[in-house]
Amino acid sequence: MSDPRPLAERLAAVHARHPGATDAITEALREVMETVVGKVSATEAALLGEVEALGRTIAAAKAEISALHVDDITASHIPFATDELDAIVAHTASATEAILEACESLDGATGQVGPEPAATLLNATTRIYEACSFQDITGQRITKVVGALKEIESKVAAITVRFGCQWHLHPDWHTDGPPVPADETLLNGPQHPTVAMGQSDIDKLLASFD
């Protein structure tokens, strides 16, 4: 338990008990007290303590981020994810081309059958052509996902740089990108079905101009 009396009072008590031996100590302590009391108030001392604690927290966070091996995000995780997405697009494109080729063969066969089966064939291939446009939509959606991944990468890079961690952008990733068209702000790609305008909404909007 510490002595609750002020330090000066305690020094005076020591001096009273040992008048010869404590002069030098008293003088030294007085100088220290004057220095501390004159320059740091209680509030400032509390703030300094908080700053020191914050510094320890930041140092711990830096150590934790370093231990996470964030370089892996650009070196392997994001390139792997984008490669996989590219492969999905390539596979579905290949499958769609094969479907279209088969449909075109069926269309070619309509002349070799009667009017009724020809109409049935035509109706079926039309529906297949319509359905195949999914490939274009999914391709555009995947492009949006790749854009989001790049955004995540740059934000993680910014955080780690701020924390003073080592960071190297993957050499295959370029910040410049392709030329940006003048109407870039209008290029949003497919909207989520729950919020997208349908054809009838667009027809009404267009009609409002007439």
Next chain:
Amino acid sequence: MIDKSMQVLIVDDYKTMLRIIRNLLKQIEFHNVEEASDGSEAIAKLRTGNFGLVISDWNMMPMTGLQLLQEVRADSRLKTTPFIMITAESKTENVIAAKQAGVSNYIVKPFNAETLREKIEKVLGHV
């Protein structure tokens, strides 16, 4: 009466989509179809050809469908050519921008043959 023998230019940077639109046009009896893979190629073909209808995607590089539309409307010989935008861009501001640029009609992807037929008939019926 719509002349289905007219030359139609379809513009898309995605060749699968060109193939799909060409086949759908064939289903609704438009057989005279020419293709362009971007806006620049399209404008070159339009300036040398005699097209009765343009059907274009919006999201293309380096020239977008909107820029192509603006070029077409700025060209004295092409400015009245019917122009249908087929795109996944379905925001209100897109439709308004296309309308202000002079689009004849606007089809949102995914679409079907009936919508394509209906919009073409509507557009060509006004010519």
